[in-house]
Every structure is written in structure tokens, then in C-alpha cells.
Amino acid sequence: MLAAGCTTSEETGDPGLRGIGEMTFITEEHPPFNYIEDGIVKGISVDILLAALEEMGTPVPRDEIKVLPWHTAYDTVLSEKNTVLFSIIRTPEREELFKWAGPFATGVFVIFGELDRGFEISTPDDLKQYRIGVVEGDYSAVLIKDMGVPETNIIVAEDAPELISLLHDGEIDLFCYGDFAGRYFIEKTTDDPDHFGIVYRIESNDLYFAFNRETPDHLVEAFQESLETLRYQPDQTGVTEYQRILYSYIGASYDPDPSITREKVIELVNLTVDAIEKDAPATLTRVNAGEHPFRDRDNRALYVFVYDTNVTIVAEADNPRLIGVSMRGKTDIEGTPFRDQFTNIALAEGSGWIDYKWTQPEKNGIYHKSAYFQLTEGSDNNQYIVVSGLYTANPNLPHQD
Secondary structure, eight states: OOOOOOSOTTTOSSGGGGGGGGOEEEEOOBTTTBEEETTEEESHHHHHHHHHHHHHTOOOOGGGSEEOOHHHHHHHHHHSSSEEEEEEEOOTTTTTTEEEEEEEEEEEEEEEEEGGGOOOOOSGGGGTTSOEEEETTOHHHHHHHHTTOOGGGEEEESSHHHHHHHHHTTSOSEEEEEHHHHHHHHHHHOSOGGGEEEEEEEEEEEEEEEEETTSOHHHHHHHHHHHHHHHHOOOTTSOOHHHHHHHHHHOOBOOSSOOOOHHHHHHHHHHHHHHHHHOHHHHHHHHHTTOTTTBOTTOTTOBEEEEETTSBEEEESSOGGGTTOBOTTOOOTTSOOHHHHHHHHHHHHSEEEEEEEEEETTEEEEEEEEEEEEEEEOTTSOEEEEEEEEEOOOTTSTTOO
């Protein structure tokens, strides 16, 4: 067993974190989260792990991460001190077996198809009429059997690229696979990845890092804080390391089940504008506290944020780390300077809509987002740009407005 710990205790910045450099980090082969390519361990979870350890001041060489069969990896971390397993679903049965950090991504089993065929699938019964491909030995086969798909309609392939080839050749109608993994292989193996998409979602599970039970709590807590920093703290370009890692593997996603309408967004912006005009200081304080309705108690994806005319965030209902940060010239992961666009258009025209790519609260990934903004003058005689947005559905899917 390789110990992922060539950082010595003398080299570690915080003496309280020295133990993290003595950990053995263990994973399995499951792209795009963790896998070996050209002899190099890589993947979303691998890169997040390395970035989190770097953030803690306890870097670990990539080549010292151990890749083992799943059951071997699981049993090792269950029984041996100073071990960490990733990526793993946190279930009630496993809760007391490990100490947990995360979530850092979401594993979602979905049904992929060619979007131009206009599939209308709203219940598992709707799947029974189609030939559905699965990878041999993958959990997806169990899922669709449990949903009542006849075995005669289940086509087994060796791997995901073969599934995509079968779909392209018309030998299957759909295939079942993990969301991120499926989109990863579609991006890698097709000339027109937007031709394929998710037509039905089956099951969603958050992914975690699982520490052996004897790991000191302060190490797990420090690692958790490092994960939070990766996700919520942008760098000088305006992008977080979490966004950069996710985008490098799978690009930006559309929301397969959008829960917010443009009308709700406009309503929230108007409500916030009215409140700022009546009492700006109190309203900004409430926004920064994440109070309802400025951050919707039932749907965290609906929230408001406020800029001054210098493109500095003065209020943020979802991510308080951004309060007081100048966003002038900073962009999304694709280089869109959306905050400058909010400000410039608001000052010129009063209001508008801007599209960009951003993370979504309580969902792991980068999503297409459309935001509405409006200029207002507060009770304190300062001008503010009030913004809220929604994560958008794939426009290539049928019956989308």
C-alpha cells in the first residue's frame, strides 16, 4: 500500500494538519471522477482532492494515490487507520462506518437519448417500450430492471463508448448511465455532443470522501473547510477552482429539472428593489444574512445578489464569502464578464437579462444560467444593481419554452 504522504511534518504549514500528509488516499476506476489514463491518475474527484490538500498546505503527489478494485478499497479504509476512500455515496448504512467530507459532486443515473427524437418520458412505465443499453456489471442495469423494463429490451455493452456507438447506429433507442460519466464519454467520442442529452432522470446520490473512523475530527473538519473554499472562493479571475476542475472534464450542464421561472426571478428582483428603496441598509443586511425571501427557504437556487456601480458585491444571499469583493473585469468559466455586463447595461438601460455559466446551490456542477438585473436608487441615495437568476433547461429538448 502506497502512503500518499511525502510532505514532511516540517514542511506542513499548520502543525495541526500534519496527520493529513500521512494518509493513504484510495480510489477506484470510474471516469470521469477517478480513473487512470496513460498511466496517470486523474478525474474530477482526484483533482478536487489534490486541490483541497494544496489549499490545506499539505500537498500530495498525484502518483501516490492508490487505485484499487472497489471492494478492496472499501474494506481497506474500513479496517486500516490513516486511509481515505473516494468517491463514495453516503448512505444510512454507511453513516457510522466512516467520517465524511463533502459532498463534492453528484452521481446521477439518467437515461440518454438523441434529443431530436422528441422522447416523452415522464414515468418508468414509459421506458418499457424502448431498447435500452447498459454497461455490463453497471448498477444501471439493476435500476432499469427494477423499474420494470423487460430483459429482452436491455442491451448489454462492454463500455460507454460502445453504448454511444449502438445508439448512433440505431441498435438501441436509449442508454442508462451516470450523468457526468455519460456526458464525459459523449464529449470524448462524438462530433456533436449537443445532439445527445438526458431524457429521464432515475436516481441521484451525492459523492463524498470517507475517512477511516480513527481519523482525528480536526483533520476531517479542516479538509471539509478546504473543500468549501475550493467551491465558493473565486480567484483573481472570478472563477473558483471547483468550477475550473468541473469544466475541464464535463463542461457546463443544463438543468434537467428547472424549478424556477423567469416570472419568479423578476418578482424577487422587484421585491428587493422596493425594499432597498425604502430602507437600503436594513435590506442589504437581510440579504447578507440569507433571509427568506432573499434566499428562498424552499429552493436555494432562487436567491438575490446586489452590486454597486463599481461592480463590487455589497450583498449576496447565498455566498457571504463574496460580500465586499470587487468583481470588475472578472468572468465566468468561459470568459464572460457578466458582472460588468450587469452594471454597464443597467446604467444605460435600467434592466435586462444576461446568460452565463455558474454553480448551482445544492447541486454539484456548472450550469447554464440566465439572470435578470435592475438598477435602483436606495434610501441612502446610492445606486445598486439587483440581480437574480434561474438555471436553464436544454433548449434542444422538446416542450421547452
